[in-house]
Each structure stands twice: as structure tokens, then as C-alpha cells.
Amino acid sequence: MGQETTRRSSAIPNEGHGAVSSVEKALRLLSTFSLASPQWALSDLAREHGIPKSTAHNLLKTLQAFDLVRQDPEDRVYRLGPRALEMGFLYARSTELLGQARPHLRRLAERSRETVKLGILSDSEVLIVAAVESTHQLHTRGDIGTRWPLHSTGLGKAILSALPLAEAEALARRRGLAALTKQTATSWPKLRAELAATRERGYAMDREENEAGVRCVAAAFVDPLRGAVAAVSVSGPSVRLSDAELAILGQEAVAVARAIRPHPHWEEL
Amino acid sequence: MGQETTRRSSAIPNEGHGAVSSVEKALRLLSTFSLASPQWALSDLAREHGIPKSTAHNLLKTLQAFDLVRQDPEDRVYRLGPRALEMGFLYARSTELLGQARPHLRRLAERSRETVKLGILSDSEVLIVAAVESTHQLHTRGDIGTRWPLHSTGLGKAILSALPLAEAEALARRRGLAALTKQTATSWPKLRAELAATRERGYAMDREENEAGVRCVAAAFVDPLRGAVAAVSVSGPSVRLSDAELAILGQEAVAVARAIRPHPHWEEL
DNA sequence: CAGGCTGTTCCAAGGGACTGAACACGGATT
DNA sequence: AATCCGTGTTCAGTCCCTTGGAACAGCCTG
Incomplete structure (x- = not known):
């Protein structure tokens, strides 16, 4: 049988190879939301990740279209959206x-x-x-x-x-x-x-x-x-x-x- | 096999002009996982969305790097990853x-x-x-x-x-x-x-x-x-x-x- | 009212994503 | 065994699409 570790060590996420950079950026934005800081302004997100505001804006709008993030209509900050909850329970149940x-x-x-x-x-x-x-x-x-x-x-x-x-x-x-x-x-x-x-x-x-x-x-x-x-x-x-x-x-x-x-x-x- | 692949999978929300298409594709892949079909083979995902296998592969690898999907090391099918659960509870608590x-x-x-x-x-x-x-x-x-x-x-x-x-x-x-x-x-x-x-x-x-x-x-x-x-x-x-x-x-x-x-x-x- | 913030829109330009083809593997069928 | 599916993966060239600067519009603060 194959003795080699040709198989990627599944535990470690392989960052870098073959990754689609725009998707990577979007997911990184998504990962920014945490218990400690559940809401983010566009500018802060852009600064935090070192990307231009307009780029962050495009990515967030795409995430928003899927209800993964929502923007407060009042003070315009972004928060996680209900789709996150749906996916979580989907994982839990499946x-x-x-x-x-x-x-x-x-x-x-x-x-x-x-x-x-x-x-x-x-x-x-x-x-x-x-x-x-x-x-x-x-x-x-x-x-x-x-x-x-x-x-x-x-x-x-x-x-x-x-x-x-x-x-x-x-x-x-x-x-x-x-x-x-x-x-x-x-x-x-x-x-x-x-x-x-x-x-x-x-x-x-x-x-x-x-x-x-x-x-x-x-x-x-x-x-x-x-x-x-x-x-x-x-x-x-x-x-x-x-x-x-x-x-x-x-x-x-x-x-x-x-x-x-x-x-x-x-x-x- | 299903010809329903041609049918518009209208689970996709708002198009929007500022949408980043590669991110959109990635999120669409993510939305494919459901209670009814929690696991997908790469080929099926590609067919379902009408995109080339290699494109789907790149996108999935990016999602995988964030633990949003995981690939079964044995039969290579993709499932939602634990990060989904994390985000869900984050939403619930925030x-x-x-x-x-x-x-x-x-x-x-x-x-x-x-x-x-x-x-x-x-x-x-x-x-x-x-x-x-x-x-x-x-x-x-x-x-x-x-x-x-x-x-x-x-x-x-x-x-x-x-x-x-x-x-x-x-x-x-x-x-x-x-x-x-x-x-x-x-x-x-x-x-x-x-x-x-x-x-x-x-x-x-x-x-x-x-x-x-x-x-x-x-x-x-x-x-x-x-x-x-x-x-x-x-x-x-x-x-x-x-x-x-x-x-x-x-x-x-x-x-x-x-x-x-x-x-x-x-x-x- | 100027000045600093926001978030948003626009568009041109350059780079990176897409994709088709080729590869390797495994399981059926021949 | 040999052949044919089917799978997932890799690669490299071409063109599309992301990028990100600059400009715009509000909103507070100074």
C-alpha cells in the first residue's frame, strides 16, 4: 500500500495553495466578527485587514446578499446575519x-x-x-x-x-x-x-x-x-x-x- | 439523472451590482448543503451549479481552509465544517x-x-x-x-x-x-x-x-x-x-x- | 463653515480567476 | 486483464473581473 503521506494532513488547513484570494478575503472579513467585537464599521474592517474601503465594501455587499452579514440601517455597522445561525444548526444536525x-x-x-x-x-x-x-x-x-x-x-x-x-x-x-x-x-x-x-x-x-x-x-x-x-x-x-x-x-x-x-x-x- | 440541474436554483438572493462573483459562487456552494443533502461530491456540486469542476475545486479548497467545509478523507465528499457551528453560536450570542x-x-x-x-x-x-x-x-x-x-x-x-x-x-x-x-x-x-x-x-x-x-x-x-x-x-x-x-x-x-x-x-x- | 470622518459609486487597468485539457486513481463492466 | 466509465486533482494560458484610487455625499465635531 502507499506508504507515503501523499494525503494532506487533514488537520491543518492549508492556507495559500490554490486559494481564491477574493473568497479568502471575504471569509477573513467574516471571521473578524467575534464575541468581543460583534459589530464592525466598514472603515475599521478595511483597516484591520489592510484592504481598501471599496474592496471591503464589495465583499461585504456580497456577504450581505446571502444574509451572512447584516448592516444596521441606522448606524451602518455590520454584524453577523441569521444565515450564520442557520448554517450552524445545519452542521449540528447533519x-x-x-x-x-x-x-x-x-x-x-x-x-x-x-x-x-x-x-x-x-x-x-x-x-x-x-x-x-x-x-x-x-x-x-x-x-x-x-x-x-x-x-x-x-x-x-x-x-x-x-x-x-x-x-x-x-x-x-x-x-x-x-x-x-x-x-x-x-x-x-x-x-x-x-x-x-x-x-x-x-x-x-x-x-x-x-x-x-x-x-x-x-x-x-x-x-x-x-x-x-x-x-x-x-x-x-x-x-x-x-x-x-x-x-x-x-x-x-x-x-x-x-x-x-x-x-x-x-x-x- | 436529474435534469433539474438546469432548473434555476433560485435559493440565491439579491444579485446586486457590487457583488463579487467568485465570492458569490463560493457562498452558493456553501448554501447547497442542506438537511436533506448534507454531503456533496465535488462533481455533483459543479454540475448543480453549472461551473467547471476545477473552479468548484478551488472554491471548496478555500472554504476548507477556513473549516467552513470539510472533506471526508475516506470517500472525499464535502460536508459543512465546524466553523459553521461557531459562527452560528456567535450570531446567537451577539x-x-x-x-x-x-x-x-x-x-x-x-x-x-x-x-x-x-x-x-x-x-x-x-x-x-x-x-x-x-x-x-x-x-x-x-x-x-x-x-x-x-x-x-x-x-x-x-x-x-x-x-x-x-x-x-x-x-x-x-x-x-x-x-x-x-x-x-x-x-x-x-x-x-x-x-x-x-x-x-x-x-x-x-x-x-x-x-x-x-x-x-x-x-x-x-x-x-x-x-x-x-x-x-x-x-x-x-x-x-x-x-x-x-x-x-x-x-x-x-x-x-x-x-x-x-x-x-x-x-x- | 471648514475639516475630518463616515459609506458609497464609478471606472480604468492590470493581475488573478476561470476553465478546458490532461493526469491519476478506483471500481465496474467487458 | 484490459477497457471503460467515474472520480478528484493539477496545470497553464487567456480574458474577464476584481481591484482600489479618486470623487461624491452625508454626518458629526471642531
Whole structure:
């Protein structure tokens, strides 16, 4: 069989080759809208991306025609449009992963009484695609659609540990190993050792490496058919999550990850 | 094979003079993914849109670089990517309308024990952006992200009735007045009369005009700041929704619509 | 009222997207 | 096996279409 990596490493989006530049610009404009700054004036967008106003204007009008962005008739700022929501739910409903995972996540959340998340690798980060929040007064958030670093989170380290080492290094390096707390692994050797331990253990641990006072365990799995790599995590405040507790939850996360792994359609073969 | 490829896939909105055609093509490709056909082969996409394979290939690779579509490494079909979900939740969270509406919708659903939906005008159709489903065994669906015709639904008629007549006619005509049941208004004069009655009454009624056995009332409102026109509806099986019941729920829908109307940021001034 | 902002329109010019053909692969059919 | 579909991918030349400067029109602020 072909031993070569002729196949493009699917995890890393290949920017640059064969990309249609006007489309790229348009999508980059679209990606500018974030939770922190959900509305943008034309001039600011143009400045932000270093393109002329008129070019940005043309692109935005095209996006607007599809209702992906809308312009406030009053103060003329642009915001995301409802079509974005439609596409999001389309993705959520057409992806078997989510439907299969939900009951498992819910059960794990009930047993652990902590926040349970499902994240997937997207664009060198972890993207939360499903979550069940803890009912405790003090708890970690489970916001769908948020992104997190690979190197400092349980989900991220679990995902990295499931990939070939070279690929993991490339991914981790791409965003840099920023120190988010005193415990964050900020060098690749340190992180590589972490990943080795994770692989050994079967699940990843995050002891306040991403946020002070927050601990987490996570287990990865690979959607065999779609090639996506994902992970489930349980996270909560350190005061409730002792080492012993983490060990138990880690095993449970592994079990859930195994259970979620979508059975291929051809399993009956 | 289908000759319907020649048919104008009129899901494409406003042409516009400033439209960037390559971006337009890319977005059209993106819009092809639907609940009914969530995965597409490159060749099929190219055929569907009447563009060369290589063009479609370039566009898809660009979309893929942004994780808006993903290609299955195994059978090479394209599907929506997780970035779609991210953008969807971004829209949902950055839109004050939804956050403000939710408690009202929930309360109305509890009182009526029927399915309550919030829809907005998008691309000459009603797009469901929030919903609370009835707990009854027999109930209507409340799927976020789905689209419905303007002329045959309570939400649609409520929205049309809130617009200037000329605009309403243009919108209704754009998609055509298809007969979905025996009761559907299939001519503009008929629909116009309906809209007049709706305006008089304050809320729209749908008596099995969209689906046999389903009745609905809906009240529109206009987001003054963002200029979006939206509506809330209560829908359920005809057996539970007598004329008397509809009249009561209609008034409640009107009250909720009034309550939802987002107060401008400057209310504290 | 000038001066700085917006967002929008226009048009000419140059570069990049389109596209058809050729390639490689895999599964059917012969 | 050989042949024929079908697929997805690559490549390079030609022309169209994007680009982006300059000009216009409003709206605030100075």
C-alpha cells in the first residue's frame, strides 16, 4: 500500500495553495466578527485587514446578499446575519457525532456533577461543539462555539496526544505555547512529556494550566469515518477535584470517549 | 439523472451590482448543503451549479481552509465544517433579540402548552431562530434553523403584514404562492386580503394553510434598532386549537411580541 | 463653515480567476 | 486483464473581473 503521506494532513488547513484570494478575503472579513467585537464599521474592517474601503465594501455587499452579514440601517455597522445561525444548526444536525454524543455527555455530567464538554480540533485550536454545564453554584462554563488553546487545556492535550507526534508539534507550535498560568507547559519538550504521560494514562489532565483554580480531565477519540479528532472533558474547581477524584473521572471520560466513538456504517460487514 | 440541474436554483438572493462573483459562487456552494443533502461530491456540486469542476475545486479548497467545509478523507465528499457551528453560536450570542426573547417564549409555551417559535425574515422566507417545543405527545416541531414560506405560515403572514404592502407583495411573489394545502392562499389578492385582516386583528392566523391539521397564530414586531422584522407564533394540532382558543393565544402572542421588542441601548438616557 | 470622518459609486487597468485539457486513481463492466 | 466509465486533482494560458484610487455625499465635531 502507499506508504507515503501523499494525503494532506487533514488537520491543518492549508492556507495559500490554490486559494481564491477574493473568497479568502471575504471569509477573513467574516471571521473578524467575534464575541468581543460583534459589530464592525466598514472603515475599521478595511483597516484591520489592510484592504481598501471599496474592496471591503464589495465583499461585504456580497456577504450581505446571502444574509451572512447584516448592516444596521441606522448606524451602518455590520454584524453577523441569521444565515450564520442557520448554517450552524445545519452542521449540528447533519453531524452524527453530536447526536450520538449528547446522551453520553449528559450521563457523565449527572454522575460527576461537573461541566462536561465535547471539543474537536479546528484550525489549530479546540472548538467546543457540545456541552452540559454543572449545576453547582460554582462551576466552569460550557459555552458552545468557544475556542481554547491546545497546549493548556485538557481537551487540547488529549487531542494532541491522539495525533502523530510530528503533527502534534506542528499544531501546538502554530499558536505558540503562551503561559496562561504558572503551571502552563510553555516549552515543547515539557509538553511532549505531558503528551507521553497522557498517552500512557489514557486521559489528559489539566491542573490549573489554563486557568487558576480549574482542573480538568479529558479523553480523546477519533471519528474513524470523518477523520475528525475529538475529546470529552470533565472540568471543575480544584476544591472539588482532588487527585483521587480526577483519577476516577479520567477513567469515566475514557469510557465515554470509547462509547461515543461513532460506529462506522460498515460495522455490520 | 436529474435534469433539474438546469432548473434555476433560485435559493440565491439579491444579485446586486457590487457583488463579487467568485465570492458569490463560493457562498452558493456553501448554501447547497442542506438537511436533506448534507454531503456533496465535488462533481455533483459543479454540475448543480453549472461551473467547471476545477473552479468548484478551488472554491471548496478555500472554504476548507477556513473549516467552513470539510472533506471526508475516506470517500472525499464535502460536508459543512465546524466553523459553521461557531459562527452560528456567535450570531446567537451577539444578538440581543434572542437573549431577551427566550424567557418570554418559555413563559408563553408554558401557559399555552403548545410550541412557540420566534422567526425572522431572511432571504424571502421565515427563518426560525428560537423555539420552545410543546410537551404534549402530539405537537408541532420547533427546529431552529429551519425555513418556511411567507405566504402559508402564521409567522410569514404576520411578518408580511408588518411591511409596506408593495414590499410584502415583492417578497411573497419572489418565492411564489405554492399550494401546500387546500386552504393555502395561492393568489396575491387573496393573500393581500389576509394581510389586511391580520393588520386589523393584530395577529396572523394559519388555519391549516401550511400543513393539514396544524393551526397557528403569530404576531410580528420590528426590532427598531437593527431593522429586522420578526414574529412569535404559537402552533399546534387543530384538535386542541379551537377558534376561541386561537383568539386567546393570538392576544397573548401580541402581548409577547410587544414585550420582546428590544429596548434600545439608550433607554437609560 | 471648514475639516475630518463616515459609506458609497464609478471606472480604468492590470493581475488573478476561470476553465478546458490532461493526469491519476478506483471500481465496474467487458 | 484490459477497457471503460467515474472520480478528484493539477496545470497553464487567456480574458474577464476584481481591484482600489479618486470623487461624491452625508454626518458629526471642531
